[in-house]
Amino acid sequence: MDTILLVEDDPMLGQALTAALGQEGWRVVHCQDAACARTALIDHAFVAVLLDLGLPRGSGLEVLATMRGRYDPTPVLIITARDQLSDRVRGLDAGADDYIVKPFQRDEMLARLRAVLRRSRGAVTPVLRWRDVELDPAAQLVTRGGKRVGLSANEFRILLTLFESRGRVLSRDQLQDRLYGSDSEIGSNTVAVYVHQLRRKLGDGVVVTELGFGYRAGDEA
Known part of the structure; x- marks a missing residue:
């Protein structure tokens, strides 16, 4: 079973997203702060990361920068309450594959996640x-x-x-x-x-x- 890393500090939203992803057949590891996310990314392999930007003990952008800095190609879908264009641009420039702004519908989140997974699996990476x-x-x-x-x-x-x-x-x-x-x-x-x-x-x-x-x-x- 493929595993998704969910990085979201809101407990209620985290529970709802974990349930939604589980219904689609994914296993979920849920972290509520940036430090937990960095540790999880070292210890486990994930098919995708759902990443909030505003986190305790660091920021989502710092987590993303750490991933891309060590050549971790795992697709990242940013989930954030920040709806300013500059925040979205910063996330994409830092290496995110897509973003979705809170509040969002469950079906839209799942569709965007499936899309970034399709794109990542279709990418050609040289051996x-x-x-x-x-x-x-x-x-x-x-x-x-x-x-x-x-x-x-x-x-x-x-x-x-x-x-x-x-x-x-x-x-x-x-x-x-x-x-x-x-x-x-x-x-x-x-x-x-x-x-x-x-x-x-x-x-x-x-x-x-x-x-x-x-x-x-x-x-x-």
């Missing part, structure tokens, strides 16, 4: 390669020699970030920001642990350490 390793961002799939390799969500995001930035060296702090956002406090060796796991699963050359600077994707030759 990234390193030797016999292939990374498909749309399917969130990594193979080595044609066989699927099981990666954690954060291992996948680090590999995707490095493949997308081929030819560049990224610092540990840059990779941490892609994973958790710039306001998160995590251990200093977290990225090194994920890199070690990637090398164990995919080969020593997949990620190259540039001592004193950071990491880069491996050379093709």
Whole structure:
């Protein structure tokens, strides 16, 4: 069953939307603040996000910026009471796929959600390669020699970030920001642990350490 992340701080609206989505066959994870949403997006994979802009402990735009900053392509439908054009433009410019203004009808929300899902599934995303390793961002799939390799969500995001930035060296702090956002406090060796796991699963050359600077994707030759 596909899972939707609902980020809405109004308990009554959250319950109503959860019920409506459940009736359509989706599982729902409901967060009532921005911090909960950021954690949920790290720990789980969702087919779509319904995202309110006005949230406790951060804003919906900050959540969206964190997602797109770490190359998370999950479609986002903004649900907001803000009806000014500038707010809608900011949301779309930040990477949202569509928006709907409160109050809205249940059927309109469901129709817009189905539309962003159709568009996202129809999008063509190039497969990234390193030797016999292939990374498909749309399917969130990594193979080595044609066989699927099981990666954690954060291992996948680090590999995707490095493949997308081929030819560049990224610092540990840059990779941490892609994973958790710039306001998160995590251990200093977290990225090194994920890199070690990637090398164990995919080969020593997949990620190259540039001592004193950071990491880069491996050379093709």
